[in-house]
Amino acid sequence: MAPSHYPRGTVKKIVKAHSDRPLTKNVDVLIWLDYTLFLQDLMREATIKARQSGEKGVSARTIRKVRETSLRKFKG
Template identity: 65%
Template sequence: MPAQTLYPRATVKKIVKAHANRPLSRNVDILIFLNYALFMQELLKESRIQAKTSGERGISAKSVRKVREGVLRKFKG
């Protein structure tokens, strides 16, 4: 039985290929997924810090909105 993937690789490749208009490497979908996972980890970490400094009990949409632009700038390629 083949190993289960976390996401549909073929679908991700089709979407990226449709938007990129250039040839893609064999494992580009894996790199995209890992970059996404790192982005989400950083967004949650920064949101948690923002929420604690604001005196909130947990992460809220407000704390995510406050750190969103800064984290997006870090991951701009």
């Protein structure tokens, strides 16, 4: 189930205002899941890049390096 800390109706209105397509009943849940998968992929790629570079942890610079790759994977 989607987190309850955001108003579902507001999310649907925002998406509907930016889209000319009909929306399903649970479109906000699908958006949340896609966002979660994107963050998971971003962190996985950043962790790999950081280890290859010999860094001890993931930094903002490492995330910026892999951001475009992850965004391309999730482009709709």
